[in-house]
Amino acid sequence: MARKYLAIASVLVAASAGAAVPVPAQADPGDRSVSATVRNYSDERLSLIEFDVSEGEWLVKPPKGVNRNKTVTFSAESTRDTGGTAATATYKTRFGKVEFYLSNPxxxxxxxxxxxxxxLRCDVEGAGDANEAQVAYVIRYS
Structure with missing residues (x-):
């Protein structure tokens, strides 16, 4: 049975009656993105099986492979105001599937x-709810 590693970041909502919440000038509401980095510190080659965006669109599609001891990056972003992004990338190894899931609603x-x-083991680092979230998936042997 595969193990799941999960990092959940909480969303803080600031609201009060009659008060406006300031929004940075460079960010439009709904402009959410995630930059995902995969650091493969194992000797396994990860070969892409499939990838999908269930909300938003790819900015940079997942690469076809992640060689041993290499680092790759892919990213997705929202396509509408007050929207987020959600995506998966699934790779195979000689041990079975490795799936990366990201969601920044x-x-x-x-x-x-x-x-x-x-x-294998996977540590999730740097996850967050920011407009431009960054996450790292670090793959090692168990």
């Missing part, structure tokens, strides 16, 4: 999940 908690076979 506008109004709910963000999720960053890495599902790996028992022989």
């Amino acid at each position: 506008w109004t709910q908690s963000s999720d960053y999940i890495c599902d790996v076979p028992d022989e």
Whole structure:
């Protein structure tokens, strides 16, 4: 059975009757993005099986492979105001599938999940709910 590693960031909502919440001038409401970095510190080659965006669109699609001891980055962003982004990238190894899931919605908690076979371990670092969130998935042997 594969182990799931989960990092959930909480969303803080600031609101009060009659008060406006300041928004940075450079960010439009709904402009959410996630830059995902995969650091493969194992000797396994990760080969892309499939990838999908269920909300938003890819800015940089996941690469076809992640060689051993290499780092790659892919990213997705929202396509509408008050929208977020959610995507998955699934790779195979000799031990089984490795799946990366990212979700940075506008109004709910963000999720960053890495599902790996028992022989591997995945640590999720730097997850957050920022407009321009950055997350790192670090793959190692168990």
